[in-house]
Amino acid sequence: MGRKQTKSGKIRLTEVAKLAGVSPITASRFFRNPEALSLSKRERVDSAVKELGYVPNLAARALASHRTEVIGVVIPSLTNNVFADVLRGVYDSSEGSRYSIQLANTRYSILQEEKLLRLFRAQKPAGLIVTGINQTTESRAILESMNCPVTQIMEIGESPVDMMVGFSHYDAGFAAISHILEQGCRRIGFLGARMDPRVQRRFEGYRDAMKAASLFDPNLIVTTSVPTTVTLGGTLFADLLAQAPDIDAVFCVNDDLALGVLFECQRRQMSVPGDLAIVGFNDLEFMASAVPSLTSVRTNRYEMGRHAVTMLIDAIEGRRPREPVLNLGFQLMVRESSTPQST
Amino acid sequence: MGRKQTKSGKIRLTEVAKLAGVSPITASRFFRNPEALSLSKRERVDSAVKELGYVPNLAARALASHRTEVIGVVIPSLTNNVFADVLRGVYDSSEGSRYSIQLANTRYSILQEEKLLRLFRAQKPAGLIVTGINQTTESRAILESMNCPVTQIMEIGESPVDMMVGFSHYDAGFAAISHILEQGCRRIGFLGARMDPRVQRRFEGYRDAMKAASLFDPNLIVTTSVPTTVTLGGTLFADLLAQAPDIDAVFCVNDDLALGVLFECQRRQMSVPGDLAIVGFNDLEFMASAVPSLTSVRTNRYEMGRHAVTMLIDAIEGRRPREPVLNLGFQLMVRESSTPQST
DNA sequence: ACAATTATTGACAGCGCTACCATCGGATTG
DNA sequence: CAATCCGATGGTAGCGCTGTCAATAATTGT
Incomplete structure (x- = not known):
């Protein structure tokens, strides 16, 4: 014969059906469409399932039905x-x-x-x-x-x-920069890490908003492909300060970087927002709680x-x-x- | 007959085997144990798979083999x-x-x-x-x-x-408190949120360390079943201060709470660690980066x-x-x- | 050169379930 | 009261793959 006998303990739908006194297909329907069964059979199958501790075989179900859930x-x-x-x-x-x-x-x-x-x-x-x-x-x-x-x-x-x-990440980036510009800032830095496609589009929003205000300057931009961390925010900000000491605001592509910038400002005794405005992205929970509270772009x-x-x-x-x-x-x-x- | 004909476009292992000029079982082995095939058959199956764009059916495999990967x-x-x-x-x-x-x-x-x-x-x-x-x-x-x-x-x-x-979360909690005690703190608060079993055991470490030093006091404890957030850290800390204004340290069951406490201290102009020592748990990345940097228990x-x-x-x-x-x-x-x- | 061994390969049956259709009793209708 | 319909149920035939074991081909030793 084919293969070793099914382990005696194994409960199949057939066993359940037998115990419930119905056909296997009726037992099957019990799981997929219980309303289609009469109340009496439904109860009989239900108790048979419980009594035997039946566990349906998902692979068999998927194979026979050509789909999964x-x-x-x-x-x-x-x-x-x-x-x-x-x-x-x-x-x-x-x-x-x-x-x-x-x-x-x-x-x-x-x-x-x-x-x-x-x-x-x-x-x-x-x-x-x-x-x-x-x-x-x-x-x-x-x-x-x-x-x-x-x-x-x-x-x-x-x-x-x-x-x-x-x-639209582009629109969101653009809106963030527009807001900063409205606050009177002119030298707005861009801090980016792990420049995935979405971050890239936020950058494009930044770039176009800055260009529209004739304030775009490549020196204001610091990015890296390294994954984001809070610590990295501080590091990148230090780089940014070195290459553009006159910045008055920073747009960070995410909130971790923004928090890192805040900490770095505290370390350097820079006042936020007095010396530097900070805007993050995503509006993680901690942003509202930071001191000072940090502006961000909330995404749903x-x-x-x-x-x-x-x-x-x-x-x-x-x-x-x-x-x-x-x-x-x-x-x-x-x-x-x-x-x-x-x- | 049973059901509608298999969709014409559907490629099964049989088709692959036929094209490769081998039996289905040999084609099957190509996927599971390619080394068992002779080089020539292996190549033939390989190109047949590619030519037909064969995608194995995992459900059938699982059903026949009684296991998954x-x-x-x-x-x-x-x-x-x-x-x-x-x-x-x-x-x-x-x-x-x-x-x-x-x-x-x-x-x-x-x-x-x-x-x-x-x-x-x-x-x-x-x-x-x-x-x-x-x-x-x-x-x-x-x-x-x-x-x-x-x-x-x-x-x-x-x-x-x-x-x-x-x-051992118990040992970790105990060790954290021992460290704080060594710093000379006596009124060490405990801040806990979402008291899952592991947090519970950290608490037990805290409790026993405090009792061992004869410093245990229920007033030093603030917990909630609410999920953790940074903001919550601030709130709980405010509660703690209200109920024990003389605390000189706080042990937070996780780092989010600790960060919230730090922010709350900044808001209240309390100096850390001068007025209050803070210790968190987990050592998330931002802990090292905060100002002041935050002590924590690193878990691997x-x-x-x-x-x-x-x-x-x-x-x-x-x-x-x-x-x-x-x-x-x-x-x-x-x-x-x-x-x-x-x- | 021949038996003994080992590497490849294949035939067969069936894994446990459900799609498809057929059936069947009873309620509804004209 | 027969014709019609409908909801509930069951029979049959696989879904696509692999375990088992037997068969065959290739390799080795003596």
């Missing part, structure tokens, strides 16, 4: 707090649904992303959430061959693979996660949104660090 | 930075192996944990990593019925389900993640470690915030 989520980093909030939204809105979340981490590697997408494809997820809009041609091809709804999150742009939820990360999942589930279940691209915008949270007059 | 990781939070580091270790050491990581988030809910473990069980993972040692009886039963290696991480204790990697989170996976894979592949419990210890990172004399 997994939503894949591909993000570039777990260390970056930004994604923690997105994921909270994702988990919150998947809870209560039949779908379970499977998380994958590219660590900002294009190759890793392709590999993960390939892995997901082999698993036939019900839907997929991916970060950003700068997938490689190869990744995009995989996504398009995937035969399931896909939501791109964190930013919006032209030609979505399928759906998108995000905001939690909502992004929520909407991404909601839209995805709707699409999976055939209720496609009429508008595939959802712009969640941003809010400039103006605080002490960028309002010199209030000091 | 998934390592499940169950953690209580993604918002908490602590786990980001653990996960970095997990991902780093799973990379290059055949196993892929599946992450699940209990959000500190016991029920959610049980639900997730049940889900994992139905998926027959190759191995499982779970956080902490305080599983419910039910969760523990699921883990034990799981028929795969299990590693508990973040802390160590008696009677592991299988393996453990972590450190990255290494915890790495070892958890390494041990797990070894166990999966039959190379069980001789010692199932690995204590990674901790280091007290003494900085300005707790060394008054150096100010």
Whole structure:
């Protein structure tokens, strides 16, 4: 015969059905569509399941039904707090649904992303959430061959693979700089770390706002590809000061850098915002709490996660949104660090 | 007949085998154990796979082989930075192996944990990593019925389900307090948020160290079950000051709280460490960068993640470690915030 | 040169579940 | 009262892959 006998202890759906006195297919329906069963059978199956301690075999289910109830989520980093909030939204809105979340981490590697997408494809997820809009041609091809709804999150742009939820990093960067300019600052430095595509677009917002005010100067810019840390904020700021000692404001591409700048100012006895205005990005929780409180651009990360999942589930279940691209915008949270007059 | 014809475009292993001129089972072996094939067949299968764009069906594989190559990781939070580091270790050491990581988030809910473990069980993972040692009886039963290696991480204790990697939170808390006592502080406050089991044990370390010095006083303690934030650190500290105005040090169960306390001191013009010594826990990156730099207890989170996976894979592949419990210890990172004399 | 061993390969059956259709009793209708 | 419909249930036939073991080819030793 084929293979060794099924372990005696193993409970299959057949056993459950037998005990409940129904056919296997009825027992199967108990899990997928209990309303379709008569109350009496439903109860009989239910107690049989409990009595035998039946655990459905997901692989068999997936094989027979050609689908799974997994939503894949591909993000570039777990260390970056930004994604923690997105994921909270994702988990919150998947809870209560039949779908379970499977998380994958590219660590900002294009190759890793392709590999993960390939892995997901082999698993036939019900839907997929991916970060950003700068997938490689190869990744995009995989996504398009995937035969399931896909939501791109964190930013919006032209030609979505399928759906998108995000905001314009360019606009957000531009708005931040406009605000600083309004405060009367003229020499606004730019501090950037891990220049991923979204950070790059924030930079473009900075650049264009500065150019529009005829204040653009390459000396005001310090960037690195190194991952962001608070300490790095201090280091980069020191570099910036060395190359442009006359700066009166700094725009940091994220809040960790901004906090690092604040600490460095404290170390150098520079007053914030008196000597220097600081504006961060993301509006992490600590920004409001710092002394002085730090201005930042709030991005609706939690909502992004929520909407991404909601839209995805709707699409999976055939209720496609009429508008595939959802712009969640941003809010400039103006605080002490960028309002010199209030000091 | 059974069901509608397989979609014409669908490539199965059989098709690959046919094109390569081998039997399906040989093609199958190409994926699982390529060394077993002769070089010529290996090349033939390889090019057939590429030509047809074959994507293996993981569900079928899992069903036929009774296993998967998934390592499940169950953690209580993604918002908490602590786990980001653990996960970095997990991902780093799973990379290059055949196993892929599946992450699940209990959000500190016991029920959610049980639900997730049940889900994992139905998926027959190759191995499982779970956080902490305080599983419910039910969760523990699921883990034990799981028929795969299990590693508990973040802390160590008696009677592991299988393996453990972590450190003693009690000892760490005790050591932190001992250090503060050595600095001459006597009225050491305790600030705690989200009192999960590990935080609870840090508290016990605090309590016993204080009792040993005959300095224990319930008025020195402020805790809440609310999740941790920097802002909360400030709030709790204000409460603490109200109830014990004469404190000369604070031990915070995590670094976010400690940062919040520092900001609150700045707001109140209290000098750190002159008026108040501050010690945090976890040694997140920003602690070294704060002004003054903040003392903390460094926990080897990255290494915890790495070892958890390494041990797990070894166990999966039959190379069980001789010692199932690995204590990674901790280091007290003494900085300005707790060394008054150096100010 | 021949048996003994080892490396490759293949045939077969079936993993546990569900899609598809058929069935069947009973309620509804004209 | 037959015709119609509908909700509940079941039978059959795989889904795509791999475990088992047997068969064959290649290699080695004596």
